[in-house]
Amino acid sequence: MSDSQPDLVERQRDQYRQDLDNLRNQLSVLSQQIKQKQQDLIEAEARIINLRQSYDYAKKELDITEPLANEGVVPKIELLKLQRQLNDTRRELTSTELKIPVLKSAVREAMLSRINAAQKFRTEQQDKLNQAQDKLSSLTESAVGLEDKVNRTVVVSPVTGTVKTLYVNTVGGVIQPGMNIIEIVPTEDTLLVEAQIAPQDIAFLRPDLPAIVKFSAYDFTRYGGLEGTLEHISADTTQDEEGNSFYLVRVRTKETTLGHDQNLPIIPGMTASVDIITGKRTVLDYLLKPILSAQSNALRE
Template sequence: MLLHKARLEAEAEGRDMQIPPEITQKAPELVDDERALFKAHLEQLENNRKILQAQRKQRRQELDEARARRTHLQRSLDLLSRELKMTEPLVEAGAISEVDVLRLRRQVSDLQGELDAVKLSIPRLESLLDEAEKKLEEVELSFRAKAREQLADVLSELSQLQESAVALQDRVKRTEVRSPVRGTIKQVLVTTVGGVVQPGMDLVEIVPLDDTLLVEAKISPRDIGFIGPGQEAVVKITAYDFAIYGGLKGRVEQISADAIQDQDGKNFYLVRVRTEKNHLGTDEHPLPIIPGMQAKVDILTGKKTVLQYLLKPVLRAKQKALRER
């Protein structure tokens, strides 16, 4: 369709075809076919023009001949009329016979009739010449007009195709689900073929690979009083030996508002810890952490010196001394 457009534009504007290089590379055979059709149309136009040019030349030649003959007949008639005028007095003098005068009169009459016929033919020949010139002009105008008419149809079809293409692209785009982040699929929530997905509905759970980790930990109700948002924590991945690979530093980000009961009937608080990195090891040789790995979370609730730790039993005994129930 784009090749048709390029050809018709060239025919309508009277110039050579201008085809984008990318189309020539993608469809060279179609380009050659369209150029051949363009050349054939121009050759047909040129042949029609040559035929009309020959007709115009013939009409002009006929008109020129008629005008030249008119001039010749007019001169001959003038001379013969002068001769007749000079001869008529000689009849009365008996110098020539009356038959000679009659012959001259007949010749004058014949020339006059022939001259009148030629004069009448000149307007008709001029009209034929004008008609030939108009046909020569119209053949190219008609060629350009036909190309513009076809170009309008092609542009209309292209517009419809572009609208259809946009609609199809939108439909194809809607069939693709793209994650906003790079990650690993944890769970596919919709698996029904041909099912309808409601707006805002979750399709897939993805664990980001280029982001920090959010680790969920269960905290006993007796320890929850010592934990608050922002506290430092260390996440130990059970798949990697902590003594060798260490753990991930992080901070408490969120604590559940109330206790939650698990399947065994035990109560716990859900604490979420945000790590500083998403892998163990170094950046050059990372040890990946994938969904499903288990972790142990140590939350730092305070700091004590060695002396405070050693004196803790003594201080506790002092607080309980000399008391009775």
């Protein structure tokens, strides 16, 4: 999809440039029409001025010639010519005056067409922009959903190591919650120990609490345990084959071997117990706890 994005953007730019060129050509034609109609209006107004002058001259000439024609000084034919000329001038003047409102209206319509063309272009481009933004928003939401779907299909090991056992290798297979997928032998300089915590003991646990890991293969009183830190607490309980519920926690140790001098190895698969330190109390606190509990219960009763 990323490879096709530059081509898509370039096509959109080409389309916009083509639309813009069409608008410029249309506006140019409309501008020429406006100039032509304005010129027609100017010529018509100038023609009216000339016709009015011609009419006035013809009227004066007729007024002078008519008495002379009646007296026989001027032939009657000259009088008729002047009358016909005056009538033609009046008719042309009237016709030209009637054209003025039409020409003015044509100029206004041409100017309005030019404005409408520009407004139509802006509206169409805004609609295209809105459609593109809606499509982009929809694609962005789809991409987020697809990315989340892809992320949830990718299983990441909590440790770096070598694959020992692959429990699931079916393409398209469905993995149930809590199901083992793969067994990895860690190659890091620390160990990641997985432990099961009863629901009644989970309340006071939180990440970064100190812990002691004791391995059943080595005597704790002699070799001690490995210091570690609580790193992960599962979000919900898991049930074993017997239906017992428990939380899965992971403790990362600071060392990979036991004993200060003997460097006793820790082999994957060894069973261990984990003591997570949630707080410290004095010996007196332990001695007084039964008494204080009994006193509290007695006061409530």
